[in-house]
Amino acid sequence: MKLPAPPRPKFLRRSPPRPGRNGPNGRDGAPATAKPGVKDTATEGAASLVGWLDERTGTTPFLRYFLYRKVPKGTNWYYTLGTATLFAFLSQAVTGVFLAMYYEPDPTRAYESASRITNEVFLGEFVRGMHKWGATVMIILIFLHMARTFFFGAYKYPRELNWIIGVVLLVLTLAMGLTGYLLPFDQRSFWATVVAVNINASGPVVGPYLADFLRAGAEFGPTTISRFYALHMLAIPGLIIALIGAHLYLVVKLGTTAPPWLKAEKKDLLREEV
Amino acid sequence: MADPPKFDKSSRYTEGRGLAGAFEGETVTRRRLMEGTVLVTGGIATMAFALPGLGFALGPIFEDTTPTRWQDVGRRDDFNDETYVPRVINLVPEIGDPGKTTIYVRRYNPKRDKRVKGQDPQPYVAISTRCAHLGCPVRYIQASQKFVCPCHGGVYGFEGQVEGGPPVRPLDRFYTRVRGGRVEIGDRFSLNSELKRFSPRDPSNHLDGLWQYIYPSRPTT
Numbered sequence: 001m002k003l004p005a006p007p008r009p010k011f012l013r014r015s016p017p018r019p020g021r022n023g024p025n026g027r028d029g030a031p032a033t034a035k036p037g038v039k040d041t042a043t044e045g046a047a048s049l050v051g052w053l054d055e056r057t058g059t060t061p062f063l064r065y066f067l068y069r070k071v072p073k074g075t076n077w078y079y080t081l082g083t084a085t086l087f088a089f090l091s092q093a094v095t096g097v098f099l100a101m102y103y104e105p106d107p108t109r110a111y112e113s114a115s116r117i118t119n120e121v122f123l124g125e126f127v128r129g130m131h132k133w134g135a136t137v138m139i140i141l142i143f144l145h146m147a148r149t150f151f152f153g154a155y156k157y158p159r160e161l162n163w164i165i166g167v168v169l170l171v172l173t174l175a176m177g178l179t180g181y182l183l184p185f186d187q188r189s190f191w192a193t194v195v196a197v198n199i200n201a202s203g204p205v206v207g208p209y210l211a212d213f214l215r216a217g218a219e220f221g222p223t224t225i226s227r228f229y230a231l232h233m234l235a236i237p238g239l240i241i242a243l244i245g246a247h248l249y250l251v252v253k254l255g256t257t258a259p260p261w262l263k264a265e266k267k268d269l270l271r272e273e274v
Numbered sequence: 275m276a277d278p279p280k281f282d283k284s285s286r287y288t289e290g291r292g293l294a295g296a297f298e299g300e301t302v303t304r305r306r307l308m309e310g311t312v313l314v315t316g317g318i319a320t321m322a323f324a325l326p327g328l329g330f331a332l333g334p335i336f337e338d339t340t341p342t343r344w345q346d347v348g349r350r351d352d353f354n355d356e357t358y359v360p361r362v363i364n365l366v367p368e369i370g371d372p373g374k375t376t377i378y379v380r381r382y383n384p385k386r387d388k389r390v391k392g393q394d395p396q397p398y399v400a401i402s403t404r405c406a407h408l409g410c411p412v413r414y415i416q417a418s419q420k421f422v423c424p425c426h427g428g429v430y431g432f433e434g435q436v437e438g439g440p441p442v443r444p445l446d447r448f449y450t451r452v453r454g455g456r457v458e459i460g461d462r463f464s465l466n467s468e469l470k471r472f473s474p475r476d477p478s479n480h481l482d483g484l485w486q487y488i489y490p491s492r493p494t495t
Contacts, residue, residue: 107369190372191410195425198409201476204488209335211476217339218474218492222368 065252072258078152079256081145086244088138092176095131096233103183105229107222110185135177142170154257162250165243172240179232182225193228194220338494340365344451344458347379353398353457355383358414363448363459376403377448377459378414378421387433390470398450400459401434406441409477421445433469442480443467 014035036044054060071079102121104113117124146166149155155163182193197220201211216223281292288296288303296303347361358378366373378401389395401421403411410425420437421430429438434445444467449460462474466481473495480486 107372185372195408195410198477202408202478205490208476208479208489208492212335212492213332216334218476219340219365220369220372221339221366 069252069255071256072262074259074262075256076259078148081141081148082251085138085141085145088134088141089240089244091134092131092138093237095127095134096237098127099131100233103229105183105226107185107225110183110225114184114186135180138173139177142173146170151260152257153260159250159254159257162247162254165247165250169240169243169247172236172243176232176236176240179228179236182228183232185225190220193224336493340461342461343367344453344460346456347377347400347459348457350452350455350457353379353381355381355386357416357419358401360414361459376411377401378403379450379457379459388469390468393471396447396450397452398457399433400448400450402446402448402462404446404477406436406443406445406477407439412445434465435467435469442478442485443475443482444469446474 099117102113102117102124104110114128117128119125149163149166178193178196181196182189197211197214200214201207203210212218214224214227215221216227282290285291286301287298288300289298293303343364345363347363348359353359358380360376361379362374362376364373365375380399382395382397382399387395387399401414403413403421405412405423405425405428407423407426407428410423412421412423412428412430414421419432421434422428423439423441427439428436428441430441430445431437434447436442436444444465446462446464448462451458451460464472464475464479464481466472466486472481473491475481475489475491479489481489
């Protein structure tokens with residue numbers, strides 16, 4: 001006599017087939033499809049997670065508006081210089097965070113720690129090199145982006161404010177160059193900073209106070225490096241990030257301009273991208 | 275037909291202005307009061323951290339960061355009144371090598387040195403090597419008896435007075451004194467073209483003519 005098999009725990013039991021076209025109870029009585037595989041489960045799980053987030057944040061409509069907005073005819077590769085600058089900044093931010101893990105902003109240890117990054121830390125030379133050359137690349141890209149805006153007349157009404165924000169961003173980037181130059185703390189960076197601070201001191205009325213603020217006193221002192229370091233990695237990048245946000249917001253809100261060589265057409269002024 | 279109620283827009287009272295939910299004798303609406311309260315409390319809360327933080331960052335402008343420190347640089351006979359002897363002193367001892375600087379020292383020469391009215395001459399002349407243009411280190415050339423700056427070509431004479439290039443005033447000096455037969459170096463001071471003493475200034479700050487008025491001295495000196 002055959003004993004009935006003990007009931008299997010729930011997680012081992014086959015789930016009943018979903019009602020549908022192909023199920024055994026479907027309309028055409030086809031055999032049941034295979035159980036969804038790991039891949040299907042993963043895809044479905046990811047999709048439902050994205051859906052969960054999307055439903056609560058409204059990312060899709062925002063991204064659709066942000067990425068699929070209409071651009072004028074004649075938009076060309078020169079219009080990518082701003083994004084290129086943004087990526088240069090992101091690269092500086094990421095490499096800078098990693099450099100900060102090894103760097104010590106102290107006048108007696110700064111040079112040692114910087115040379116340890118170059119000579120001993122795994123890939124340190126590469127990351128420091130990226131940060132150093134990336135700074136130059138970022139300045140070059142900013143000026144190319146600025147030249148594009150100027151020669152295409154893209155600074156005119158209603159985009160004047162975005163030009164002004166851009167100029168502030170340029171000045172802040174140059175300030176990043178100034179404050180970052182001291183940090184390796186070799187002869188060149190020390191004397192360059194001494195001269196740069198004294199150039200600040202030559203400004204009328206506020207100059208001497210500005211120099212004392214930068215040096216943290218009348219002479220290059222124990223906290224000058226940490227002051228430059230705090231400005232370089234916290235204060236100025238924070239301002240830059242905030243202003244990049246405002247810059248991009250205005251770009252999206254106002255749209256971009258057509259190149260100046262493009263004559264306005266009577267019809268089809270804006271062509272919808274398919 | 276009754277006349278519509280008459281309201282006076284310039285009335286002091288919300289009731290008189292005909293606002294919804296007005297109270298008798300009320301002059302400021304509750305919405306307006308709430309706006310004011312939020313602005314004032316928000317402002318106070320922001321100032322409570324922003325002002326101390328700002329003062330903390332700006333502090334070095336208003337405090338004396340270079341306390342007086344007399345440093346021994348040698349015996350009296352180590353120096354003469356005809357030529358300079360280089361010495362190294364510590365401006366900021368806490369930071370090691372970057373805090374050191376070279377100075378040039380000689381005895382005061384009553385025949386050669388210019389005497390400034392109403393001002394006692396220092397027993398020794400201790401010249402700072404910080405160029406008065408932008409702060410590069412100058413060097414004394416014995417053959418020509420001049421100080422020369424490598425950066426932008428500033429040239430100074432035997433007493434540190436400007437003889438050429440961009441510097442705006444003579445080289446700074448340090449106070450000197452003699453204690454127990456040894457020469458000691460004290461605080462820095464700046465000079466104008468008449469070699470009159472002023473509180474220490476940054477390089478590039480003028481001390482002559484109208485220019486001196488756009489370069490204020492430090493609050494602490």
